[in-house]
Amino acid sequence: MLRDNNFVERSIAGTVSLLKESVFADEYAAKDGFLQSLDPRIKVVTFIMFMAAILFTKSTAVCLYLYALCLALAFFSNVNMGFFLKRTWIFIPIFSFFIAIPALFSTFTPGENLFIINLLGRKLIITSQGLYTVTLLVMRVIASVSFVVLLNITTKHFALLKVLRIFWIPQIFVMTIGMSYRYIYLFLEIVENTYLAIKSRVGTRLDYKKGQHVTAWNISFLWQRSYYLSEAVYSAMLSRGYTGEPVLLDDFKTKLRDWVWLFLTLTFFVILLYANAKLI
């Protein structure tokens, strides 16, 4: 949560890159590919099975196979591998690896000695148990993150949010989530423009106290605009026929290939669960 940089530059760079990346991500959802051709409902259910398999497994090999399957699915869905690897490895898995490093050593994970490192006269012992723990954690994290990212870049975001209905989530929530997703873009634009205005008037260097006030003013201004905007949005909803009960269009279609994919994934999932129960 802490960053060493100028806060005005940071805020602008952060919002712009987030926007660009999200727009870019929707480009993949519009491409022709295996995952794009599936019914989003079936795709979400099967991806949940993969995530559950990653969660339940005690084997690094199973995590590795699932990760390989994820990469293969990305490949057959016409996802640029460089983009996919960058998007999935940067931050959470690398962060997890750094967090997990101490667990390699005997201080945190005692066990059989694997390597001994001499550092400034101190012996640091990497244990085989430590290596297993760290590998399993990092593999689990990277496989999970990869499946989530693959799901979100190969599915149109609005369809992905509509799929939530199959989990008995009330329509009012699904509608709220969809609306909220659109407002995030609007707010990011407002924030970006405000920071650009600040930058053009005062430059990027501000002392931290002044900077805190500018940020707080920005947040309170955003809330003011948001609050008054909600009333205008409600009027717009009424003018389009909103009667208090949201209605969502259902345009999903399930084909034979969806059922085959569901059957194969379910079989794979059951075999994995059975194998996992036999492990260790």
Next chain:
Amino acid sequence: MHIPDGYLGPETCGVFYAVMLPIWVRASKIVKKTLKAKQVPILAIGAAFNFVIMMFNVPIPGGTTGHAVGGTLVAILLGPWAASIATTIALLVQALLFGDGGITTFGANCFNMAFVLPFVGYYIYKAISRNAPIGSNKRVIAAGIGSYVGINIAAAFAGLELGIQPLLHKTATGQALYCPYGLNVALPAMLGGHLLAFGWVEVIATALVIKYLQKRSPELLEEGRKN
């Protein structure tokens, strides 16, 4: 404070989904009763606002910046139950569309950030400010204290959830299957950062925003008090 997928075992993930389910049901019933019809979009806007707050970099001494979570602030502005729904939606959008947070750990993340944080922060704010006038400095101080305690208790819960993993899930030879650190490491690690740095970022953001709203739009703080 977002716990990614892979750090918590299946039982912990399941328990927190089960704990959050009645909270979500109760929150939706209460919000349906208290929000006026014309305020329906405010939930969506509140969720987007909560999401965007996390992107504001707050400058702190030493040339660094940090970002706030905004749980207490949203609870003061919308009421704790609406804040709980708004934060849940913000976390869902983050997890599903931006890959931040986790899907299997979503229940636990919601418990920490959409339940513990806004409720603790809001009730401390309410207890300290009591019937103080909307423009009073007491409310600014109460918001600061509420946000600091709220985020630290939420961080302590996150530390607890991570720290119990080696006790709950290990192989026959004692190797951890999920978060490898016990309570003696996870709890101080989570609390240390929040007590010393992130908690203060939350205080600065919450207290200053309340101060600005007192000056510019006190009616918005009144609205929050009614919810």
